[in-house]
Amino acid sequence: MIGRGRMAGADRLGENRPGPADPGASAPRDRAEGRGPARSTGGGVDPAGAAGPEAVFAAAFRASTSPMVLTDARQPDHPIVFANPAFCRLTGYSAAEVLGRNCRFLQGPDTDRGAVARVRAAVSRGEPVSVDVLNYRRDGTPFWNAMALNPVPDAAGGIRSFFAVLTDVSGTRQAERALARARDDLEQDVDGRARALQAALDQQTALLHEVDHRVKNNLQVISSLVLLKARRTRDAACREALNSMAERIGALATVHRLLYSVGDVNRFNLRDFAADFGADLAAGLDPDRIRLTIDVDAIAVSASRAAPLALLVHELATNAVRHAFPGERRGRVAIVARRRADAMTLEVSDDGVGLGPHDANPEGFGRALVGMVVRQLRGSLAWEDLAPGTRARLVLPLDADEAGA
Amino acid sequence: MTGTSLRVLIVEDEAFIALELECLLEEAGHVPVGIAGHSAQAIALGRDQRPDVALVDVHLVDGPTGIAVARALSAQPETTVLFTTANAKRLPEDFAGAAGVIAKPYSERVVRAALAYIAGRRQGGDPGAPPDGVTLAPDLQNRS
Numbered sequence: 001m002i003g004r005g006r007m008a009g010a011d012r013l014g015e016n017r018p019g020p021a022d023p024g025a026s027a028p029r030d031r032a033e034g035r036g037p038a039r040s041t042g043g044g045v046d047p048a049g050a051a052g053p054e055a056v057f058a059a060a061f062r063a064s065t066s067p068m069v070l071t072d073a074r075q076p077d078h079p080i081v082f083a084n085p086a087f088c089r090l091t092g093y094s095a096a097e098v099l100g101r102n103c104r105f106l107q108g109p110d111t112d113r114g115a116v117a118r119v120r121a122a123v124s125r126g127e128p129v130s131v132d133v134l135n136y137r138r139d140g141t142p143f144w145n146a147m148a149l150n151p152v153p154d155a156a157g158g159i160r161s162f163f164a165v166l167t168d169v170s171g172t173r174q175a176e177r178a179l180a181r182a183r184d185d186l187e188q189d190v191d192g193r194a195r196a197l198q199a200a201l202d203q204q205t206a207l208l209h210e211v212d213h214r215v216k217n218n219l220q221v222i223s224s225l226v227l228l229k230a231r232r233t234r235d236a237a238c239r240e241a242l243n244s245m246a247e248r249i250g251a252l253a254t255v256h257r258l259l260y261s262v263g264d265v266n267r268f269n270l271r272d273f274a275a276d277f278g279a280d281l282a283a284g285l286d287p288d289r290i291r292l293t294i295d296v297d298a299i300a301v302s303a304s305r306a307a308p309l310a311l312l313v314h315e316l317a318t319n320a321v322r323h324a325f326p327g328e329r330r331g332r333v334a335i336v337a338r339r340r341a342d343a344m345t346l347e348v349s350d351d352g353v354g355l356g357p358h359d360a361n362p363e364g365f366g367r368a369l370v371g372m373v374v375r376q377l378r379g380s381l382a383w384e385d386l387a388p389g390t391r392a393r394l395v396l397p398l399d400a401d402e403a404g405a
Numbered sequence: 406m407t408g409t410s411l412r413v414l415i416v417e418d419e420a421f422i423a424l425e426l427e428c429l430l431e432e433a434g435h436v437p438v439g440i441a442g443h444s445a446q447a448i449a450l451g452r453d454q455r456p457d458v459a460l461v462d463v464h465l466v467d468g469p470t471g472i473a474v475a476r477a478l479s480a481q482p483e484t485t486v487l488f489t490t491a492n493a494k495r496l497p498e499d500f501a502g503a504a505g506v507i508a509k510p511y512s513e514r515v516v517r518a519a520l521a522y523i524a525g526r527r528q529g530g531d532p533g534a535p536p537d538g539v540t541l542a543p544d545l546q547n548r549s
Contacts, residue, residue: 209492209494212491212492213464213491213492216491216492216509216510217419217464217491217509217510219510220419220422220491220509220510220511221419221421221422223425223510224419224421224422224424224425224426225421225425227425227428227429227513228421228424228425228428231428250510250512253510253512254510254512256510257491257508257509257510275537276537276538279514279537280512280514280515283512283513283514283517283518284514
């Protein structure tokens with residue numbers, strides 16, 4: 001490669017150097033900096049054999065594609081004493097332009113002062129440092145420099161020089177920034193969607209409350225209307241019919257009150273309904289004459305089946321209470337519901353007069369209504385003569401989700 | 406039903422509900438002292454009539470002003486306020502001074518039982534548990 005004699009003779013560094021030359025730092029110096037390794041190897045001289053290990057290192061540094069620079073720590077303001085061709089290619093400066101100068105000419109308007117201060121502090125303490133710093137080329141274009149700076153000790157334990165390896169990480173930086181931007185955009189997008197979903201959910205909840213409120217209020221209005229008409233009706237049969245309708249509306253109203261008062265708007269607990277309905281029914285009975293007992297399992301029924309089921313319980317129970325005990329006959333009415341694996345059973349039994357008189361009673365509408373509702377629920381209903389009394393037994397298949405509840 | 410007759414103010418914007426309630430109260434032996442569908446009207450009637458009980462719907466002709474009516478009427482020492490509403494979730498935590506809520510849609514039985522319960526409380530007896538369909542205000546729940 002290049003011999004020591006040639007190096008010393010052509011030392012351009014000497015011309016630029018503000019202080020006296022440092023022989024210890026002169027090993028890597030060369031006039032050929034900036035021209036690339038091709039010229040060095042083109043000389044045809046065997047470098048290792050001729051110049052020893054230091055020259056080999058110098059040649060390696062020159063040949064390296066990593067930009068490198070060496071400063072003299074023993075001179076004021078740490079001038080550059082070596083810059084390899086890769087450094088010149090990266091920065092656009094020739095070796096002649098940089099030798100003898102402090103590295104700060106690489107800084108520019110947007111260079112982070114903090115990063116510069118970190119380097120300065122490490123240099124003053126004689127410690128290695130790694131920073132990402134925005135540097136500027138000779139033509140003024142910026143590049144991100146991931147610089148690793150290491151002190152080079154001398155034999156006496158002092159610091160002879162600082163050796164810096166530069167890496168242009170502009171591409172990585174740009175990719176990182178693009179990634180960060182994409183991540184921010186995505187986060188904003190997700191936030192926006194979450195907010196939109198929450199708003200839609202809030203609106204849905206508000207709507208549900210509003211509709212629920214209206215349904216309940218309207219049921220109260222309808223019930224009031226029918227009751228008002230009943231109060232003003234002189235004909236007993238007519239008044240009775242209106243009161244029966246008001247009671248049916250009341251049963252439906254109870255369903256709606258229970259459906260929306262508990263957290264789950266899709267389920268309806270038959271036990272809660274039976275307790276409520278039973279209390280309403282018992283309020284109209286003479287407890288010494290007719291005793292009402294209710295024994296109903298907790299059965300979760302889907303909202304769509306709640307109203308017909310409630311109506312069915314109402315019809316069967318009122319039918320028993322009204323017609324099984326003519327005159328002053330005493331007795332009891334029992335409402336029992338049980339949950340099985342995939343079906344529920346509902347039994348309404350009394351110990352009053354048997355089936356016969358039921359068929360002829362004016363409450364025929366009630367029986368017809370029961371038939372319709374049983375079909376709607378896809379259940380089966382059987383009447384049984386208990387002698388004395390009657391039992392209506394309903395078997396109702398439960399949906400998969402009802403049975404699982 | 407019970408021997409105690411209460412003087413009751415009905416604050417309700419639905420005419421049919423108010424009329425039916427009036428009939429029911431008379432049937433139960435109470436004395437309806439007026440019907441108001443508007444908040445200002447309700448507060449004025451309450452001041453004039455000094456009812457024992459005011460049954461107050463939350464939603465009135467002029468909006469969800471039943472709350473303000475309850476505050477004003479419950480400030481009168483002789484008046485006990487009961488809300489009648491389908492949306493108890495909208496009530497403030499302190500029930501605006503009301504003693505409780507009758508959930509709509511209510512049955513005649515619940516209204517009768519609620520008034521009998523209030524009559525019992527007003528006479529200072531041990532009120533026991535409120536009837537089903539009636540939710541007491543938090544401070545009354547703690548006291549009973």
